[in-house]
Amino acid sequence: MAKVAFIGLGVMGFPMAGHLKEKGGHDVTVYNRTASKATDWTGKYGGKTGSTPAEAARDADFVFTCVGNDDDLRSVTLGDTGVLAGMKSGAILIDNTTASAEVARELEAAATAKGIGFIDAPVSGGQAGAENGVLTVMCGGEQAIFDKAKPVIEAYARMVGLMGPVGSGQLTKMMNQICIAGLVQGLAEAIHFGKQAGLDIEKVIEVISKGAAGSWQMENRYKTMNAGKYDFGFAVDWMRKDLDIVLTEARRNGAKLPVTALVDQFYGDVQAIGGNRWDTSSLLARLDKK
Ligand SMILES: NC(=O)c1ccc[n+]([C@@H]2O[C@H](COP(=O)([O-])OP(=O)(O)OC[C@H]3O[C@@H](n4cnc5c(N)ncnc54)[C@H](OP(=O)(O)O)[C@@H]3O)[C@@H](O)[C@H]2O)c1
Numbered sequence: 587m588a589k590v591a592f593i594g595l596g597v598m599g600f601p602m603a604g605h606l607k608e609k610g611g612h613d614v615t616v617y618n619r620t621a622s623k624a625t626d627w628t629g630k631y632g633g634k635t636g637s638t639p640a641e642a643a644r645d646a647d648f649v650f651t652c653v654g655n656d657d658d659l660r661s662v663t664l665g666d667t668g669v670l671a672g673m674k675s676g677a678i679l680i681d682n683t684t685a686s687a688e689v690a691r692e693l694e695a696a697a698t699a700k701g702i703g704f705i706d707a708p709v710s711g712g713q714a715g716a717e718n719g720v721l722t723v724m725c726g727g728e729q730a731i732f733d734k735a736k737p738v739i740e741a742y743a744r745m746v747g748l749m750g751p752v753g754s755g756q757l758t759k760m761m762n763q764i765c766i767a768g769l770v771q772g773l774a775e776a777i778h779f780g781k782q783a784g785l786d787i788e789k790v791i792e793v794i795s796k797g798a799a800g801s802w803q804m805e806n807r808y809k810t811m812n813a814g815k816y817d818f819g820f821a822v823d824w825m826r827k828d829l830d831i832v833l834t835e836a837r838r839n840g841a842k843l844p845v846t847a848l849v850d851q852f853y854g855d856v857q858a859i860g861g862n863r864w865d866t867s868s869l870l871a872r873l874d875k876k
Pocket of ligand 1: 595
């Protein structure tokens, strides 16, 4: 059992912190900017709350963060009230936010200066993965630090991998999002085409999902896409945030991502028709729009 702090009890963080307490058996202190979510969490799981990230992180062996973007992450980690101000030397900071590789390196430098270890550890698997404790966790950091953090992370994960030095977890998550962007657009175009051609979409997918066109997105999203329902997971606003991170990194490393850049604009169209909180399969909505 370790002393753990968890900062950011959103859709993902709330259940992840719960698994650290219930499955991991750890002594968990939480912090959330909107304090009512932290009291909801202690009401459900027990544990303690801190009034600032620094206070929640005091004396913890492992501190987890799961907030929105780079700036949110800086605001809960740096400065007088950030976790690094409260953490002890020898402790480890594990960041589950989907953020840039650059901010990961920035935080590692700030952590190392205080004798604190750092792992960037973005996740994949969505709300259901968080609730069921079966996330995929893509880590960047030093082997010795990772070896200490891995058994703790496993409380909410099915797969935890060290991909390379700090920043590599975020770069891996970027590859993940590049795959999803092109794949969902292809699926949306196929369903749109099938409808225009008068095919029975259910029948078609039942057959082609067993062949080379099959994918997680096809298996799990075709029914809801066909029904024009887009309330089943990762929101378009979040995807645009992730694709912005991807495209910024690609400009830096020279990678050519023409399809990803185009799909990013398509998600902009979805936002323009009111789909900010729809899930990523809503690329079909802009094609089906009359
Ligand atoms: N949802 C998914 O399916 C999914 C899947 C994979 C990865 N992710 C990634 O995981 C991260 C969290 O996603 P989520 O779905 O849990 O988001 P969410 O439900 O919107 O929760 C965001 C959390 O971050 C906190 N926060 C945001 N800005 C903050 C700031 N400046 N200072 C302090 N706290 C701040 C929020 O506090 P308040 O409660 O006060 O707003 C909330 O606790 C994101 O980076 C997202 O891209 C999400």
